[in-house]
Amino acid sequence: MSRILTGIQSTNIPHLGNILGAVLPAIQLSEDPKNDSFFFIADLHSLTTQKEAQQRINSVNSVAATWLAFDFNTEKNLLYRQSRIPEVCELTWYLNCFTPFPMLANAHSFKDKSDRLSDVNAGLFTYPVLMAADIMLYDAEIVPVGKDQVQHLEIARDIASKFNAHYEQDVFILPQAKTDENVMIVPGIDGQKMSKSYNNFINIFLPEKELKKVVMSIVTDAKTLEESKNPDTSNVFNIYRLLASPDQSVEMRSNFIKGSYGYGHAKTELYELILSKFAKARNRYNELMSDTHIIEKELQIGENKARIIARDKLKLVRSVLGF
Ligand code: ADP
Ligand code: TRP
Numbered sequence: 425m426s427r428i429l430t431g432i433q434s435t436n437i438p439h440l441g442n443i444l445g446a447v448l449p450a451i452q453l454s455e456d457p458k459n460d461s462f463f464f465i466a467d468l469h470s471l472t473t474q475k476e477a478q479q480r481i482n483s484v485n486s487v488a489a490t491w492l493a494f495d496f497n498t499e500k501n502l503l504y505r506q507s508r509i510p511e512v513c514e515l516t517w518y519l520n521c522f523t524p525f526p527m528l529a530n531a532h533s534f535k536d537k538s539d540r541l542s543d544v545n546a547g548l549f550t551y552p553v554l555m556a557a558d559i560m561l562y563d564a565e566i567v568p569v570g571k572d573q574v575q576h577l578e579i580a581r582d583i584a585s586k587f588n589a590h591y592e593q594d595v596f597i598l599p600q601a602k603t604d605e606n607v608m609i610v611p612g613i614d615g616q617k618m619s620k621s622y623n624n625f626i627n628i629f630l631p632e633k634e635l636k637k638v639v640m641s642i643v644t645d646a647k648t649l650e651e652s653k654n655p656d657t658s659n660v661f662n663i664y665r666l667l668a669s670p671d672q673s674v675e676m677r678s679n680f681i682k683g684s685y686g687y688g689h690a691k692t693e694l695y696e697l698i699l700s701k702f703a704k705a706r707n708r709y710n711e712l713m714s715d716t717h718i719i720e721k722e723l724q725i726g727e728n729k730a731r732i733i734a735r736d737k738l739k740l741v742r743s744v745l746g747f
Contacts, residue, residue, distance in 0.1 A: 429564030
């Protein structure tokens with residue numbers, strides 16, 4: 425039995441890149457009967473960059489609705505809001521006192537954010553320690569994350585081993601990052617990596633008309649309808665092939681090469697594929713978002729289970745520390 429844990433920050437509606445790159449692979453891992461999975465909404469982390477309360481509430485609901493819309497099994501596993509188990513903040517303080525300052529100062533993601541953001545707050549600096557507490561509070565062993573988070577996992581392992589060594593006890597499990605080489609990097613509508621920071625994302629939950637508008641705005645070159653086109657350099661084809669069956673991909677590829685097949689045709693096919701592929705998830709997501717009581721109920725079930733584990737763990741940590 426392995427305990428899998430991962431968090432997604434609540435800063436917007438999960439986009440196609442988040443869904444294909446993080447949500448679906450994590451759900452697949454959770455379906456293995458040998459695993460139990462703890463998936464949470466990192467709403468405390470989101471406060472480092474997002475201060476607006478109503479935006480946070482909406483985005484927490486939309487991240488939870490996304491996990492539920494893709495059938496995350498909440499009977500076998502846990503879905504919860506990080507902030508509802510405030511024990512994580514107490515553990516963060518303890519871990520802070522075992523975290524060397526230079527280790528945080530040298531973290532890539534802190535350097536990157538402090539170059540980019542105007543609000544460089546202390547929360548951004550201690551972000552990896554809260555992340556370590558997220559993981560260690562629940563004795564998680566495997567943490568599926570994108571490559572950008574691997575250094576944060578190294579920091580968590582470092583903190584855990586320093587703590588264990590100091591008290592000569594295995595208080596914390598050393599967690600392992602799980603990055604999947606096969607997980608695709610989903611391109612955005614401009615061909616760069618899809619990201620909310622680049623505003624180039626596809627929100628698959630949009631109403632049909634708006635979704636179509638976004639798909640139609642995918643950037644292409646100026647080739648005429650008749651000309652042969654290179655599928656491998658086309659943003660439309662590169663998104664389509666991540667969703668299509670092998671037969672569908674082969675067909676669009678040959679249409680591109682053959683010519684007399686315009687980007688408009690390809691975009692329409694992509695739009696229709698998104699609608700059909702995600703029909704069930706779109707319906708479920710919109711149902712949940714129009715009545716957030718069900719989301720609330722699901723989250724509270726997870727939070728009640730998470731709280732018991734967190735309290736037990738903190739009891740042990742406090743006694744080791746002499747508090
Ligand atoms: P964003 O870049 O939109 O801010 P995050 O950094 O919050 O997204 O990422 C949340 C999760 O989604 C991470 O696990 C990340 O690896 C994954 N992810 C984000 N963008 C993509 C993408 N374009 N392709 C694949 N996975 C992605
Ligand atoms: N920092 C992660 C991200 O931005 C989100 C996160 C917070 C997380 N706590 C975590 C991921 C614990 C894994 C484990 O993607």
